[in-house]
Amino acid sequence: MSWVEFAIFAFGALTALAAIAVVLSRNVIHAALFLVITLGGVGVIFLLVGAEFIGWVQFLVYVGAIVVLLLFGLMLTRAPIGRDATDNQQRLIAFGAAGVTFAVLTWLIWRTFGGEEIALEQPTRTADIGEALFTNFILPFELVSVLLLAALVGAIVLARRDEGRQK
Amino acid sequence: MSLPWLLTLGAFLFSIGVYGVLARRNAVLVLMSIELMLNSVNINFVAFDAWFGASESVGQIFALFVITVAAAEVGVGLAIVLLIFRNRKTINVDEVDLLKW
Secondary structure (H helix, E strand, O other): OOHHHHHHHHHHHHHHHHHHHHHHOOOHHHHHHHHHHHHHHHHHHHHHHOOHHHHHHHHHHHHHHHHHHHHHHHHHOOOOOOHHHHEOOOHHHHHHHHHHHHHHHHHHHHHHOOOOEOOOOOOOOHHHHHHHHHOOOHHHHHHHHHHHHHHHHHHHHHHOOOOOOOO | OEHHHHHHHHHHHHHHHHHHHHHEOEHHHHHHHHHHHHHHHHHHHHHHHHHHOOOOOHHHHHHHHHHHHHHHHHHHHHHHHHHHHHHHOOOEOOOOOOOOO
């Protein structure tokens, strides 16, 4: 086993444990901080598999922006702390559903892709991704940028206080 | 590197996200679980992209689109959560039941 494979397994285990902590933590702020570890671990795995650009975008967008946004959401809504405040009474059903999902997916994965290997030769060049993005994938790229603009305008319209209608 | 182990990690993160969406009451925590599920999809995209080894890294490009849509989703989702909090003084998803009768 090469050191890259070992590192992928180590970070995969770390990511999985942090993900469990995200959904089990009683303190909402701790859950957000465990989410940082989970998303960062996934980013490191992207880098190790050779997807350099996606790895750094993962760090920038998820760890840098989305988690900060979620923390702001938690603080603005004064999220309470404690098992009763964070979880509902469906824990057992939820655990069953998650377990069945995981069992079925794992069984299908190992049945279909049992002995397949990834050749970790060299990382994808960011220039190649940029070229593909701006030639063959230009239409979805532009659509996604319009979607992002619409979503941000919509978020501002939803979240700002309506001063005109106050009585 | 063996492909099924990476896919298993993706499936595991997805299941954790399913548990979080079903078991959490706080709407922001539900959003966090949705982020976990979207991330597991990205792991699958990148793993299959590395496995195919195509010259044009289509899997990575689609992972990029998923990340963008996830960012848009969190923005709008948090705006809705803030609006619910302002109107109802709670963001517990089981107490927001106006449409439930």
